[in-house]
Amino acid sequence: MKIVITGGAGFLGQRLAKRLLEKTVGPLSLLLVDRVTTGTFDADSRVKSVVCDITDGAAVERLVTSDTAVVYHLAAIVSGQAEAEFDLGMKINLEATRTLLETSRRLPVPPKFVFTSSLAVFGGNLPAIVTDQTAVCPQSSYGAQKAMGELLVNEFSRRGFVDGRVLRLPTISVRPGKPNRAASSFVSGIIREPLNGQPAVCPVNRDVLLWLSSPATAIENLVHAHTISAQSLGASRTVNLPGLSITVGEMIQTLERVAGPEVVARIRFQRDEVAERIVTSWPGRFDTARAISLGFHRDPDFDSVVRAYQRESFPSSPVKP
Amino acid sequence: MKIVITGGAGFLGQRLAKRLLEKTVGPLSLLLVDRVTTGTFDADSRVKSVVCDITDGAAVERLVTSDTAVVYHLAAIVSGQAEAEFDLGMKINLEATRTLLETSRRLPVPPKFVFTSSLAVFGGNLPAIVTDQTAVCPQSSYGAQKAMGELLVNEFSRRGFVDGRVLRLPTISVRPGKPNRAASSFVSGIIREPLNGQPAVCPVNRDVLLWLSSPATAIENLVHAHTISAQSLGASRTVNLPGLSITVGEMIQTLERVAGPEVVARIRFQRDEVAERIVTSWPGRFDTARAISLGFHRDPDFDSVVRAYQRESFPSSPVKP
Numbered sequence: 001m002k003i004v005i006t007g008g009a010g011f012l013g014q015r016l017a018k019r020l021l022e023k024t025v026g027p028l029s030l031l032l033v034d035r036v037t038t039g040t041f042d043a044d045s046r047v048k049s050v051v052c053d054i055t056d057g058a059a060v061e062r063l064v065t066s067d068t069a070v071v072y073h074l075a076a077i078v079s080g081q082a083e084a085e086f087d088l089g090m091k092i093n094l095e096a097t098r099t100l101l102e103t104s105r106r107l108p109v110p111p112k113f114v115f116t117s118s119l120a121v122f123g124g125n126l127p128a129i130v131t132d133q134t135a136v137c138p139q140s141s142y143g144a145q146k147a148m149g150e151l152l153v154n155e156f157s158r159r160g161f162v163d164g165r166v167l168r169l170p171t172i173s174v175r176p177g178k179p180n181r182a183a184s185s186f187v188s189g190i191i192r193e194p195l196n197g198q199p200a201v202c203p204v205n206r207d208v209l210l211w212l213s214s215p216a217t218a219i220e221n222l223v224h225a226h227t228i229s230a231q232s233l234g235a236s237r238t239v240n241l242p243g244l245s246i247t248v249g250e251m252i253q254t255l256e257r258v259a260g261p262e263v264v265a266r267i268r269f270q271r272d273e274v275a276e277r278i279v280t281s282w283p284g285r286f287d288t289a290r291a292i293s294l295g296f297h298r299d300p301d302f303d304s305v306v307r308a309y310q311r312e313s314f315p316s317s318p319v320k321p
Numbered sequence: 322m323k324i325v326i327t328g329g330a331g332f333l334g335q336r337l338a339k340r341l342l343e344k345t346v347g348p349l350s351l352l353l354v355d356r357v358t359t360g361t362f363d364a365d366s367r368v369k370s371v372v373c374d375i376t377d378g379a380a381v382e383r384l385v386t387s388d389t390a391v392v393y394h395l396a397a398i399v400s401g402q403a404e405a406e407f408d409l410g411m412k413i414n415l416e417a418t419r420t421l422l423e424t425s426r427r428l429p430v431p432p433k434f435v436f437t438s439s440l441a442v443f444g445g446n447l448p449a450i451v452t453d454q455t456a457v458c459p460q461s462s463y464g465a466q467k468a469m470g471e472l473l474v475n476e477f478s479r480r481g482f483v484d485g486r487v488l489r490l491p492t493i494s495v496r497p498g499k500p501n502r503a504a505s506s507f508v509s510g511i512i513r514e515p516l517n518g519q520p521a522v523c524p525v526n527r528d529v530l531l532w533l534s535s536p537a538t539a540i541e542n543l544v545h546a547h548t549i550s551a552q553s554l555g556a557s558r559t560v561n562l563p564g565l566s567i568t569v570g571e572m573i574q575t576l577e578r579v580a581g582p583e584v585v586a587r588i589r590f591q592r593d594e595v596a597e598r599i600v601t602s603w604p605g606r607f608d609t610a611r612a613i614s615l616g617f618h619r620d621p622d623f624d625s626v627v628r629a630y631q632r633e634s635f636p637s638s639p640v641k642p
Contacts, residue, residue: 123556124557133448135455136456138472138476145476152469155465155466158465234445235446235460
């Protein structure tokens with residue numbers, strides 16, 4: 001089975017690759033496509049990393065070939081950058097998505113096409129609880145581009161060109177590594193940096209409500225997405241994934257429980273209007289009964305998410321029980 | 322004031338032009354853009370008709386110039402044709418919309434940009450009554466392309482590139498003239514053809530519920546759209562226009578009341594699965610309180626719509642009271 005992952009050098013792409021290698025029984029050929037290569041999987045003959053501009057149709061055609069069973073399209077310009085660089089966001093988040101779909105359409109067997117969207121498609125006058133029937137109303141360029149990508153994947157699926165699945169991811173926390181240009185970058189930063197002994201800046205108020213998923217749960221859901229049947233999805237291929245509804249203040253209380261007040265003291269509040277405007281336009285409460293019935297996973301609570309991050313990042317350190 | 326109308330040779334474009342000429346006080350320059358010219362307004366020096374491929378960015382730039390105050394983007398590949406010719410639909414309904422928006426973005430003053438969308442963006446698991454907060458779930462290529470166009474107009478408006486308004490039109494009935502390639506073409510045909518002494522074919526059952534607007538009311542709403550303030554629209558530029566909720570059977574009863582049983586006898590039922598699948602995926606009941614509060618108009622009832630068509634098409638004939 002050949003699986004192509006765009007954004008394959010990225011945080012989610014690398015973890016997804018690792019999990020697919022662990023879970024797949026039988027032959028597997030994993031093609032990690034990105035602007036850069038990482039070489040993480042050099043020892044595994046099942047994996048190949050290639051550098052490719054996914055807006056280049058001819059280049060994409062050389063990668064998404066007739067033996068491709070699944071395309072994971074994770075590559076994206078994140079929210080903060082898409083807001084600052086509108087044309088780049090349109091090129092990657094919209095045009096490249098269409099290029100990948102058009103290439104997939106030409107394959108003899110329509111591949112599974114798993115597209116990562118985001119809660120950022122929502123905004124404006126939101127109901128108290130968002131469902132899969134809630135209208136999108138993006139208040140960021142990233143959200144608008146993802147919402148158009150969702151429609152493309154749904155339409156190409158309805159026409160039988162691909163067998164698509166659109167996962168609206170919650171904000172992922174705790175991401176390891178460095179801050180990125182997502183408006184929500186701080187949602188990982190306020191946990192990760194203090195635990196790493198670094199100062200962290202929180203650009204929004206304590207009462208801002210977030211909708212979160214751990215990286216591990218997001219990856220389990222991405223793997224699950226290509227195994228469910230098209231029939232079970234019905235008229236819409238788009239699913240709001242389960243998440244945790246939690247305020248910034250509650251996240252910080254969790255950090256204090258898990259790591260102590262001296263760690264929490266490394267967080268400083270300093271308002272950033274752009275990040276605040278984008279992040280507070282997103283919903284914090286969802287009814288994800290449909291996702292649960294489709295077999296998607298949820299994190300039990302944020303304490304376990306922070307502890308999992310600690311275990312992974314500091315495997316030799318003692319962790320508070 | 323310079324106003325550009327794409328689809329300017331079409332049914333709505335021609336009527337919109339006529340109404341704008343009647344209603345506009347002060348200087349007006351009306352540019353009717355289409356694949357063909359009509360010459361209807363040759364006598365009026367305020368109107369110019371030009372032939373243009375609106376997917377050609379350079380050609381569009383020569384038309385949407387720095388003095389353009391309003392763009393009415395009505396040109397579209399209709400539902401039946403977009404379903405039969407997918408790539409053509411993508412080209413006109415999606416790409417040309419983006420080309421027009423990108424051209425408008427380069428103007429010194431962001432123009433009003435009025436985009437006609439459709440109830441065809443809705444489908445799938447619909448609530449009993451559709452509102453402006455109902456998620457789109459298009460079950461036709463036309464609906465999917467219009468839904469993406471809506472997102473483009475909203476995003477270009479949010480960024481301040483244009484001052485957009487998206488009107489989701491009900492099915493228009495009674496259209497004069499000939500059948501077209503819209504899946505809903507019969508919705509006019511079953512009234513128009515019998516009144517014209519011609520046979521008509523109805524491809525769906527009597528109990529199919531439709532959401533209709535007369536041509537005159539649709540035109541009043543299009544004119545109104547460019548006069549309302551951006552602020553009044555709030556976070557979403559998209560409005561479900563008012564309509565009449567009526568079954569095919571009730572439409573035929575209306576025709577009988579207005580024109581008699583011998584006219585109704587000209588209608589024959591013959592199922593067309595493609596038209597039926599598309600038309601029955603559309604909702605038939607809306608709550609359009611927001612549109613009404615924004616000052617958009619509604620037809621009082623279908624009897625008056627049919628009588629208005631009769632008066633317009635047969636001005637010298639006696640009309641039953």
